[in-house]
Amino acid sequence: MKGKTIMSNREKYAQIFKDVFGVNDSELNEKFNFKEVEKWDSFAHLTLISELETTFDVMFETEDILHYGGYLNGMDILKRYGVEF
Amino acid sequence: MFLNIDEQQQDKLALIDNEDNRVTYGELVGLINAVGSKVEPRSLVFLLCKNTVGSMVGYLGFVEHEAVPVTLNAKIDNDLLTNLLKIYTPAYVWAPFEEAVRLEYEKIYECCGYALLKTGNELYPLNEKLQLCMTTSGTTGSPKLVRYKKGNLEANAKNVAIAFGWTKDERPICDLGMQYTMGLNVINTHLYVGATVLLTTYNLMSGEFWDYIKKERGTNFTGVPFSYDILYRLHFDRMDLPDLHTLSQGGGKLTDARFTQLAEYARKTGKRFIASFGTTETSARMACLPAELSITKIGSIGRAIPEGELFLIDEDGKEIVDPVAEGEMCYKGPNVTMGYAVCKEDLLKDDEFNGEYHTGDLARRDEDGCYYVTGRLSRFLKLLSFRVSLDQSERLIQQEFNIECACSGTDQRMNIYITDESKKAQVLEFIAEKTNLYKTLFKVLVVPEILRNESGKIRYMKMDAMYVG
Numbered sequence A: 001m002k003g004k005t006i007m008s009n010r011e012k013y014a015q016i017f018k019d020v021f022g023v024n025d026s027e028l029n030e031k032f033n034f035k036e037v038e039k040w041d042s043f044a045h046l047t048l049i050s051e052l053e054t055t056f057d058v059m060f061e062t063e064d065i066l067h068y069g070g071y072l073n074g075m076d077i078l079k080r081y082g083v084e085f
Numbered sequence B: 001m002f003l004n005i006d007e008q009q010q011d012k013l014a015l016i017d018n019e020d021n022r023v024t025y026g027e028l029v030g031l032i033n034a035v036g037s038k039v040e041p042r043s044l045v046f047l048l049c050k051n052t053v054g055s056m057v058g059y060l061g062f063v064e065h066e067a068v069p070v071t072l073n074a075k076i077d078n079d080l081l082t083n084l085l086k087i088y089t090p091a092y093v094w095a096p097f098e099e100a101v102r103l104e105y106e107k108i109y110e111c112c113g114y115a116l117l118k119t120g121n122e123l124y125p126l127n128e129k130l131q132l133c134m135t136t137s138g139t140t141g142s143p144k145l146v147r148y149k150k151g152n153l154e155a156n157a158k159n160v161a162i163a164f165g166w167t168k169d170e171r172p173i174c175d176l177g178m179q180y181t182m183g184l185n186v187i188n189t190h191l192y193v194g195a196t197v198l199l200t201t202y203n204l205m206s207g208e209f210w211d212y213i214k215k216e217r218g219t220n221f222t223g224v225p226f227s228y229d230i231l232y233r234l235h236f237d238r239m240d241l242p243d244l245h246t247l248s249q250g251g252g253k254l255t256d257a258r259f260t261q262l263a264e265y266a267r268k269t270g271k272r273f274i275a276s277f278g279t280t281e282t283s284a285r286m287a288c289l290p291a292e293l294s295i296t297k298i299g300s301i302g303r304a305i306p307e308g309e310l311f312l313i314d315e316d317g318k319e320i321v322d323p324v325a326e327g328e329m330c331y332k333g334p335n336v337t338m339g340y341a342v343c344k345e346d347l348l349k350d351d352e353f354n355g356e357y358h359t360g361d362l363a364r365r366d367e368d369g370c371y372y373v374t375g376r377l378s379r380f381l382k383l384l385s386f387r388v389s390l391d392q393s394e395r396l397i398q399q400e401f402n403i404e405c406a407c408s409g410t411d412q413r414m415n416i417y418i419t420d421e422s423k424k425a426q427v428l429e430f431i432a433e434k435t436n437l438y439k440t441l442f443k444v445l446v447v448p449e450i451l452r453n454e455s456g457k458i459r460y461m462k463m464d465a466m467y468v469g
Helices: A009-021 A042-056 A062-066 A071-080 B002-007 B025-036 B053-064 B078-088 B152-164 B181-192 B207-215 B225-233 B256-269 B344-348 B390-401 B421-435 B460-468
Strands: B013-016 B022-024 B044-049 B068-073 B092-096 B106-111 B114-118 B130-135 B145-149 B172-174 B197-199 B220-223 B246-249 B272-279 B284-288 B309-313 B325-332 B339-341 B356-365 B371-376 B380-383 B386-389 B405-409 B414-418 B442-446
Touching (some): A009 A042, A009 A071, A042 A071, B002 B025, B025 B106, B053 B114, B068 B078, B078 B344, B145 B152, B181 B197, B181 B284, B225 B256, B256 B272, B325 B371, B386 B390
Parallel strands (some): B013 B197, B172 B220, B220 B246
Antiparallel strands (some): B013 B022, B325 B356
């Protein structure tokens, strides 16, 4: 690999989940949601939301914070705020 | 009966949870007797707690039938649980089905999603006054327990109910874990007055939580400082919550800004905001600030609850009699527990606190007799309201990596100073795992040297000033 790689939005998105939950890529699939993931408590949720807002420069509405329940559904929410994957 | 549960209106709902369990006071009496009769009196029971009816039935049943529960989080780390089982050799474990599977003990009874497991361990003598044991936080894997004596929990339930003015019409939202003193106190206090307790395992930041409390018409909420960070992040002050009339705080100090925000919110909406203060060693609450004073006494924990007494001592341990003063805050009252245990022989020990507890917190008393916590004498932080010992964290890191280390910080974040750059990432990983807390609550700083004074004591304040600012 030459020079500095610029991360795609999808990579940045995955990196946030890996940092917050301490998991690797293979675990990030449709099953990665708040019901299945034991570590997904309110502190993880708050950290996740703050990291996403900073990284993608968005400001979530309350309803979207409350329903930000999974790795995949989260991308759909972000798309509504203009983030492209 | 414990908490006078059999004297409440028997057809009234006592407990509701988010697993579709609803039990009346009458039904609860039946369940308490059923589970209680399955255990030997004066036996130790590990209670793997969740905020559900099943967990509560076990707790109430064992206490009522003279067994001694040790409250632990149902999601307790396997190594820590194994260690505690080895140290305290309980005769029984009361665990939710999904956790019971990891323990290879015989199931002798089940109720509301919980199983009673018999370990086969022999009974051993427990002090006759002992009623319950609770971890002080458990985050650094310490086996240290606080020993509750008979009367502690009921005295605190009664006096907090009076201080807060709770009635049977309350429907408290109980999301703070019942394995911890504040969570358990909120539940006990409301059962004591015959209210309907709304137990929940939902996370405060999920849609389910808010659907649940709206549907079940929650009337009061008790939060730790972090709960209020979340509530404000969700703009709860813009939500329509007509049934919610009291917000209460415990477990760590709110910033003055947050305190003011809550007091203002309560004033504007005609609700009550009640700040309070407590510790595991005092069966939760020692003091609270009457709602009507919240706007004028920002940051205060108020005065002692009924039957209790707050006082200050100086560096020589003498009581400070001046009305306006600052010193170490101490408390006397019927909710002061018996002492600590670090091994099973300690469970036979008699009362060592004798009704008086020195908090290790520095406090100021104003001209109206209201107290303000201003600092801490002992070296621990409350990260997300979990007590984490700084000295123990230092020792763990030193032992694991064989490096120099100093820990300091605030209740928002622990600062870990090390001199070996190559260990930075591993130290962070290690301490997060050992405390079972998030990495973002720790900052590892690599410094040229750990500063010490002439006698070799680490100069934490100097280092914080130099590197953290």
